[in-house]
Amino acid sequence: MLTQTTISPAGRMPIGHGARHQRPDNDLSEANDLSEAIEMLGDAKSYRRNEEIYFQGEPTDSLYKVISGAVRTYKILADGRRQIGAFYLPGDVFGLEARDDHAFSAEAIVDAKVLVVRRSEIFTLADRDNDIARDLWKLTARELQRVQDRLLLLVKTAQERVVGFLLEMAERGYAANEVELPMSRQDIADYLGLTIETVSRTFTQLTTTAAIELPTSRRIVLRNRAALRRLAS
């Protein structure tokens, strides 16, 4: 990569420091100990746009944290259609799959930098450090939460799905009312279980009703958050 931000290189993580600070059981906002461990132990890798990170069926042996860019996980169904599992943005951890083999493939949506760490290393840490173990659980629980939220999206109308997606992206992004989408219309369609045409039409319609603005096809300004939340039902 050209502009490689130096990532703190691998090194032994101080472990067994016990429960240093109080945290409520269910604070999902951060999973810092694990995240720090990945920063310490992880190897920085760069992937080019559309480059494969791992493939459906391969053994699940690493954890990943996005540093820059964006990643999608996806699955090719028997009929050839593609279903996107999730989008991961900078700061997100992915690769936490339940089975021994990846149920989904992962690839870079745009040029991306990712930290990679072996699961076995994390599991060893977790056995010694309760904070890490709890983070591991939290991260999985958070992922579960996201998938459940999406499940609710998938039974709604096309407009509700698209609006729900936009609000989700806006919440995850930095800027409050502006979203820079790294993914194509096709990606969005495969994420929401719709066709590219329906996604496009919905965007146009939202523009017509002044709920959003589309300076470019990948940049979306949320004009009327309240109206959007109403449309998300």
Next chain:
Amino acid sequence: MLTQTTISPAGRMPIGHGARHQRPDNDLSEANDLSEAIEMLGDAKSYRRNEEIYFQGEPTDSLYKVISGAVRTYKILADGRRQIGAFYLPGDVFGLEARDDHAFSAEAIVDAKVLVVRRSEIFTLADRDNDIARDLWKLTARELQRVQDRLLLLVKTAQERVVGFLLEMAERGYAANEVELPMSRQDIADYLGLTIETVSRTFTQLTTTAAIELPTSRRIVLRNRAALRRLAS
């Protein structure tokens, strides 16, 4: 309850026995230490058909294990529709939600017996016993897996969803080729994001093509597993 099978009552769980036996990282088939802990610590409670176990929005402070009967979790959407989150059968653990408050409600589908244990007790155990901590993670990961599988179902056709549901129930049940459904057509419809009419019509159609047999509306015989798997795409 009338036929109350005696459940081993609460009692202190031996802890800190460390990693007694080897298990692969990803063995999701069992989570025995945690399951046993719930057996030891849990209070047996009985719920009647349609009785509320916990309600959407209430604090998430317990874990549950189904002893007999069946449980559904569900959510009432803004437009009044009901989405079912999951069905839990004997042996299943539920209540592992990510947030402080329940995103879903839970109720008994038929008369059910359930073990209830405080999450805080489990978390305390998990802090001392790595096996419990790992089980907690595994159980959450398994739940994640199930939800992801269902996500894939929800983007398919009505027939594929219904067949997928039947195969799932058959795998989880005891008898290989026969399923006794504890839930109504409406429950199934709300689980699959379909209408009750579509579910019913699909069942009739599967009967017509001799893929299944319907001795009663709640009892389903899988006549042709291979054909069903093909229909599930």
Next chain:
DNA sequence: CGACCATTTGATATGGATCAAGCGATGTGG
């Protein structure tokens, strides 16, 4: 037997898919 509820079956409507074409931005070769 009669009331009630779950399920099935029938007729019609519709949201989103599919098929098809046009448009705009980006990049390439002459």
Next chain:
DNA sequence: CCACATCGCTTGATCCATATCAAATGGTCG
């Protein structure tokens, strides 16, 4: 620097799977 190919997106016309509305059937319990 312009002509043109390519790719991602939008727009239009039609079709179809499933929802919706409506009614009949069947099973269960007092």
